[in-house]
Amino acid sequence: MRIALIADTFPPLRTSGAVQLRDLARQIGNLGHEITVLVSSPDLDSPWELEKFDTFSVLRLRTPRAKGLGYVRRTMNEFLMPFAMLRNLKSSPIALEEWDGIVWYSPTIFLGPIVASLKKKNACRSYLIVRDIFPEWAVDMGLMGRGMPYWFFKLIAKYQYGLADVIGIQTQGNEVYFQEWLKRRGGRLEVLNNWIAKSPESACSIDLSQSALGDRFLFVYAGNMGVAQGMGSLLRLAESLREREDIGFIFVGRGSESARLRNEAKQLALPNVLFYDEIDAEEIPRLYSQCQVGLLALDQKHKSHNIPGKFLPYMQAGLPVLATINPGNDLVELIRRESVGCVITETSPEQISDLALELIDKTRDDKEIAGRCKALAERLFSADAAAEQVVSGLQG
Numbered sequence: 001m002r003i004a005l006i007a008d009t010f011p012p013l014r015t016s017g018a019v020q021l022r023d024l025a026r027q028i029g030n031l032g033h034e035i036t037v038l039v040s041s042p043d044l045d046s047p048w049e050l051e052k053f054d055t056f057s058v059l060r061l062r063t064p065r066a067k068g069l070g071y072v073r074r075t076m077n078e079f080l081m082p083f084a085m086l087r088n089l090k091s092s093p094i095a096l097e098e099w100d101g102i103v104w105y106s107p108t109i110f111l112g113p114i115v116a117s118l119k120k121k122n123a124c125r126s127y128l129i130v131r132d133i134f135p136e137w138a139v140d141m142g143l144m145g146r147g148m149p150y151w152f153f154k155l156i157a158k159y160q161y162g163l164a165d166v167i168g169i170q171t172q173g174n175e176v177y178f179q180e181w182l183k184r185r186g187g188r189l190e191v192l193n194n195w196i197a198k199s200p201e202s203a204c205s206i207d208l209s210q211s212a213l214g215d216r217f218l219f220v221y222a223g224n225m226g227v228a229q230g231m232g233s234l235l236r237l238a239e240s241l242r243e244r245e246d247i248g249f250i251f252v253g254r255g256s257e258s259a260r261l262r263n264e265a266k267q268l269a270l271p272n273v274l275f276y277d278e279i280d281a282e283e284i285p286r287l288y289s290q291c292q293v294g295l296l297a298l299d300q301k302h303k304s305h306n307i308p309g310k311f312l313p314y315m316q317a318g319l320p321v322l323a324t325i326n327p328g329n330d331l332v333e334l335i336r337r338e339s340v341g342c343v344i345t346e347t348s349p350e351q352i353s354d355l356a357l358e359l360i361d362k363t364r365d366d367k368e369i370a371g372r373c374k375a376l377a378e379r380l381f382s383a384d385a386a387a388e389q390v391v392s393g394l395q396g
Contacts, residue, residue: 001033001394002097004118006104006111008040008066008081010058011281016223016309017131019281021105023197027387029055036094038114040081042066047088061088079156082114089114101394102126104160109134109153112160119163127393128164129192132306133177140301166393168192170307171330188393195386196312196377204286206252206276213248213274217360219322220291222284223310225255233324233347234297235261238273240353245272247360250291252276288317292363293341293356296323296331300347307331315340315377318370322359324352339366340373 005025009018021037028035041049041060049060063084064077089095099122104111106128119126135153138144144153161167161181166188169175178189208214225231238249249272251261258275265273279287288294294314298306306329314321321341325331328345335343342359344352363369 001100001391003028003033003035003101003103003391003394004097004099005035005037006039006085006102006114006118007037008063008108008111009105010037010039014278014281017105017107020195020309023195023383024387024390025056025058026054027197027383028391030384031387031391033391036097038085038089040085048092050093059089059092059094061085061092063088078108078110081108082111085114086117098122100124101391103129103390103394105129105131106160107132107134109157109160112156112163115160115163125165125394125396126163127166127168127390128160129168129390130174131170131194133174136177137306141299142301165396166190168390168393170194173328173330190389190393192386192389193380194307194309194312195381195383196316197383198316199282199285201285201289202280202282204283204290205279206283206287206290208250208287208290211274213250213272216246216248216272217293218248218250218291219293219295219356220250220252220288220319221295221297221310222252222279222287222313223308225251225253225258225261231257231261231297233349233352234295235264235270235273236347236349237324237352237356238265238270239268240349241356242268242270242272247272247356249273249295250276252279252287254278284313285317288313288319291319293359294319294321296321296325298325298329300326300345307334312377312381315373315381318373320359320363320369320373322352322356338372338376340369340376 007021009015011018011022025035025037036057036059038059038061040063042063042065044060044062047062051058063081066074066077099118101124102115102119104115115126134157135144135150144150164187167178168190172191182189221234241247262275296308296311323335323343325345332343335341342355344355
């Protein structure tokens with residue numbers, strides 16, 4: 001099959017979504033299909049740029065900048081993004097390419113127009129990969145009410161759902177958001193687990209053995225530090241254990257909350273916390289090899305189900321997790337059923353610190369826990385399985 005994969009994130013961006021899409025494209029190519037990634041690229045000097053990789057191609061298409069802007073301007077530029085992609089695609093060397101299937105990735109919710117155009121032109125099937133339920137999660141978080149902006153975003157989201165023959169959601173719990181689509185569209189809804197591919201381990205620019213916490217039992221968080229992550233609970237955990245000279249907390253990444261968290265840790269003069277800037281994805285395995293437990297946090301106000309992308313590299317590295325997440329999240333049962341860490345749906349610092357101490361004892365007593373983590377990553381979250389499932393959805 002000739003497959004187009006459409007997204008607004010891809011390496012060299014370091015987001016978990018960018019890395020996942022690279023791995024998916026590579027694995028679909030490994031299955032013998034011809035795949036081209038069409039990706040929004042605000043930094044391009046020219047309308048398009050075509051790159052060839054081992055098993056796939058990437059066509060970068062210049063679009064208006066959306067990230068890092070104010071609310072109104074970002075929304076406007078994201079709305080214009082697919083139209084700019086279409087315009088610049090028409091001037092590219094693959095303008096006349098014919099496709100047997102279209103795959104696209106959400107977030108963002110704004111790719112519908114380019115999907116609709118290519119699907120109509122090629123009369124082919126389409127597969128939508130949904131990783132969060134927007135705008136519902138923004139309402140849950142109190143970032144948006146149910147006024148005009150909500151209904152605008154809701155309309156955009158429903159439009160993209162209506163273009164899909166198959167929708168792959170993160171967990172079974174998110175089915176409730178697609179009942180209307182199932183009745184009206186008659187498409188197929190299925191769980192498409194997040195995925196991670198094995199990558200060669202490279203040197204890490206962070207050497208924790210040379211840090212002030214080098215000889216401690218280390219909890220690590222690597223990834224986005226935003227409002228949705230509920231990072232405050234992790235900093236309160238570190239504060240509650242500040243007197244424990246054998247325990248440390250490592251935070252690596254970027255995000256809207258990063259500066260605030262750093263300043264708060266500085267004001268509290270926490271002796272057990274270190275912050276580092278974002279590092280390349282290839283450095284993450286070596287970072288994790290220096291730590292003992294991975295940290296997960298989701299804001300308690302979430303109602304949708306979410307398996308954070310960082311959960312997968314923790315598992316692949318054999319790191320059990322300490323997770324503070326929203327009640328009812330399918331991830332709670334997964335962690336407990338597979339015995340790959342400890343999870344809590346409360347935000348009390350005392351309860352979380354008790355759980356952290358319990359997990360320290362577990363990691364020392366349970367010699368099989370690292371093996372269970374790695375086995376879970378291989379069994380449920382392989383890029384091979386995701387690629388086969390997406391291709392199967394396109395084939396009908």
